[in-house]
Amino acid sequence: MDISRRAFIQSSIVGGAAVTAFGIDVTPVYAQAKTLKISQTTETRSTCPYCSVSCGVIIHTLGDRAKNAVPQVVHVEGDPDHPINRGTLCPKGASLQQDILNDRRLLKPQVRRPGSDHWEDIDWDTAVGEIAGWVKKTRDATFVEKDARGRTVNRCEGIAWTGGCTDTNELNYLVVKTMRSLGVVYLENQARV
Ligand code: SF4
Numbered sequence: 001m002d003i004s005r006r007a008f009i010q011s012s013i014v015g016g017a018a019v020t021a022f023g024i025d026v027t028p029v030y031a032q033a034k035t036l037k038i039s040q041t042t043e044t045r046s047t048c049p050y051c052s053v054s055c056g057v058i059i060h061t062l063g064d065r066a067k068n069a070v071p072q073v074v075h076v077e078g079d080p081d082h083p084i085n086r087g088t089l090c091p092k093g094a095s096l097q098q099d100i101l102n103d104r105r106l107l108k109p110q111v112r113r114p115g116s117d118h119w120e121d122i123d124w125d126t127a128v129g130e131i132a133g134w135v136k137k138t139r140d141a142t143f144v145e146k147d148a149r150g151r152t153v154n155r156c157e158g159i160a161w162t163g164g165c166t167d168t169n170e171l172n173y174l175v176v177k178t179m180r181s182l183g184v185v186y187l188e189n190q191a192r193v
Pocket of ligand 1: 052053094
């Protein structure tokens with residue numbers, strides 16, 4: 001029998017059981033592995049933040065029941081009871097744990113100066129000050145009070161805002177309030193629940 005390493009490891013579902021290429025039933029192994037991984041966890045039902053399909057997820061957390069323990073997300077999976085996805089997740093949703101725990105997450109603001117080829121860390125006060133200065137300067141230079149037909153529009157055409165898929169409802173609420181108050185019309189947030 002000519003069989004690749006991948007096919008050897010790969011299993012298929014036959015009659016509800018996981019079966020290897022050689023016909024060995026590994027269902028108990030799968031069940032045991034899953035039980036070990038989440039046996040001590042707390043389950044929290046939530047919604048995948050990545051797109052407006054809004055799949056249901058279960059977040060498994062360790063350590064939040066014990067004193068002196070820092071809660072730690074150890075596994076995220078599709079919620080089998082959720083009417084939208086019934087336990088399934090697309091690749092983005094399946095990698096949700098990496099959105100929660102990621103040592104590549106940026107923890108401070110960065111700036112790439114004109115002409116520079118790299119990003120540099122700056123402190124929050126400097127970042128906020130510089131952003132405020134640029135917003136004021138750009139808004140002053142591009143604010144339109146009346147359109148070509150003399151109608152009052154009060155819009156800022158020189159600034160645009162685009163959101164990201166992991167922005168929360170709370171952030172998006174503040175973004176809309178802030179941008180609308182500035183007169184920004186080019187405003188886009190990814191659809192959220
Ligand atoms: S799992 Fe995929 S399809 Fe479902 S909400 Fe998340 S990104 Fe959208």
